[in-house]
Amino acid sequence: MPRSVVILGRPNVGKSTLFNRLAQRKIAIVDDTPGVTRDRKEVLAQIGGHEVLLVDTAGLEEAPPDTVAGRMRASSEAALRAADLVIFVVDVRAGLTPADRAFATWLRRANLPVLLVANKAEGRGGAAAAMETYELGLGDPIAISAEHNEGVGVLHEAVAEALGEAPEDDGEPVEDDPERPLRLAIVGRPNAGKSTLLNALLGEERMITGPEPGLTRDSIAVEWRDATGGRVRLVDTAGMRKKARIEERLEQMSVAATLGALKEAEVVILVVDALLGMDEQDLRIARLAEREGRAVVIAFNKWDAVEDRAAARQKLDDVLTASLAQLRGVPVVTLSAQTGRGLDRLMPAVRATYALWNKRISTGELNRWFEAALTRHPPPAVDGRRVKLRYATMPKARPPTIAVFGTRAEELPEEYRRYLVNAFREAFAMPGVPIRMQMRGTRNPYAEAP
Template sequence: MTPTVVILGRPNVGKSTLFNRLAQRKIAIVDDRPGVTRDRKEAPARIAGHDVTLVDTAGLEEAPPDTVAGRMRASSEAALRAADLVLFVVDVRSGLTPSDRAFAAWLRRSSLPVLLIANKAEGRGGAAAAMEAFELGLGDPIAVSAEHNEGLGVLHEAVAEALGEPRDEEEDEPAADDPERPLRLAIVGRPNAGKSTLLNALLGEERMITGPEPGLTRDAIAVEWRDGTGGRVRLVDTAGMRKKARIEDRLEQMSVAATLGALKEAEVVVLVVDALLGMDEQDLRIARLAEREGRAVVIAFNKWDAVEDREATRRRLTDVLTASLAQLKGISVVPLAALTGRGVDRLMPAVRAAYALWNRRITTGELNRWFEAALTRHPPPAVDGRRVKLRYATMPKARPPTIAVFGTRAEELPEDYRRYLVNAFREAFAMPGVPIRLQLRGTRNPYAEE
């Protein structure tokens, strides 16, 4: 097991900036406003020869448990229980606060090793300002400026000393076809649809901060987990996506950008829809975006326990999907109640089934037998009075399933015939709910331009 290094501190001391600097890539959203980070965020990192799991946490604040700040603190305390080393960050520009002193006393009572990080100590006066942190009783403060990349060498040395000698062997990242390679799963949807509640229900723990307030999740939060099949899953909870015209705040723009990045890196996307509100145009936009990115999609129809007329609600959803999401015909819909856990056990089997179809390859022989039958049943139409002669088909790749069709003027096929081929393929090989790509490759006459 790799050691876990947890970054703690009150809001706006630079924890997420330090997290990004140690992870050597921009993962956490950073802004000047306090309280941007609300959920703990994990990333693999290599510090002074050690492979570690680095954890960014929400700001520590004294607050009642039923408030957002209180739930943020509970999440940070949960991270602390799994820590092998704590980086306690203070802001030397603003000086020590009563909160810094209270949380330092809390850490002293724990048995965990703690490194005291005096952040924002750039420039000639920075090191002197950092000395104030001595009074916290957590050892020598390490003066750094995460934003300006100053003092990080000393921090790396201190981490190496705290963790001891690194292991000699290095574990390689599993290959794409390795069964131990985690399935990359993103949970997306509108604000307050229940995405974080669903992630907590899947994990069986209060991993994400939840509540009635919309927009609690601001960043894309990744968690590794094993589902009921024993397979590894890299779950990513994302910020809710509103209509683009309504997004004016810079922080929300960064949140949506993180969501889009998570969606592009995913293999399967779970679109969480509020069953009480039904599937609206924004849900459809998100589903179409996932389809354009070539991701398998499963719909989690959440808050199903609160729906009164279930038959009518199902019928409305079916009508919307048939009329507006034909490119994902047959998409799997799992009614569930994330808050109570009812029906959640049916979600991962649906995800695994969609993932298997998304990875499925059809042999060239099977494909061309289907292709010939499809052409016989419905020959391609003439284009501008000229015949289109389709010769054969291949499947150059899966993830998503992709059909390449070769023939004279194949690229001129009208859109309705392209849809016919895709739908016929989907039906013949039982591939509901996954995007299917059709590539048309014509044969060029070398004398046509002479």
């Protein structure tokens, strides 16, 4: 397994900027607002000739455990326990603070190899300011400017020296594993319980959670194995709010991260607060997932706190039937992420939906269904002219896509296209899976001749 290199420091010293620089791509959200990073973020990166698991953490702050800052610190401490090397970042432009000194003492007691990085050391006074960090007792500072890419090459060399020789292959297939992970996104409104669900699936406090809405601002990627032993790449996203509420630049970036997660995913878990029910914003998210061609499973969370369960479930079914026809039959798993009740049914539902999303139908079987569907309900005439549909093929899955060929097929009304989609879904048992129907007509080349 690649060794873990963890970036630590108090808020707003440039940790995420350095993380993006070392990862060689923009992964973490970067903003001048302190505390943007609240959960640790991981990526495989090449640093100093070593493949490492690079970890960006929340800012270290002295705070009670039951506060957001306290939970952020607990997450950073968990990352530290798994670290092979720590990069401790200070902001020399701001000067050393009591927090910097306190955390330096804490790191010395942790008995881990530490590289002291004096960030924002660009310009004439940068190197001189970096010298002040000797008093932290963490060895020679490495003066850099993560934003301007100054001194980062020296940091690469220091990481290589600190890690020493790369570990020998232990025979376990890590990078050459032929089993590709299922890409799974967790989406939903703020405070629906997405991060609590992720923690429950992983069996650890991987994400910072609490009653405060909007705790997760970035999209956090985690790989794990579910009960079937299959690999899953799980992405927990910042909650999406109504457009009128997206006022701050930071929240706009969070929404962009959520949309990006939808594009990267294969299956989407839409977390719905069972106490509030499914509203227009939940439907909007589901429609976005369908538009991107992703399979959907609904996690009806906080089910243990619902008093009238029959009424809550009936209301959900009514909303889905009336407003989400394009994902007819979408699987719904009632659960409590907090207590773990019902959680054992979630990943089997995800795996089953994923299998349907990948399912291919043979041309012969497809056309037997197609002929029966046309016999049961022939296509209507368009502008008094007959539409003759000839045959259908399935050019691709992921999501299932049907191409229908025939004279003036492209002129078929939307109602008939929906009929074919629903008939296909029912015949081949594909609930909750987007289905694409492409109409390919044949035109008379002389029809428009003068």
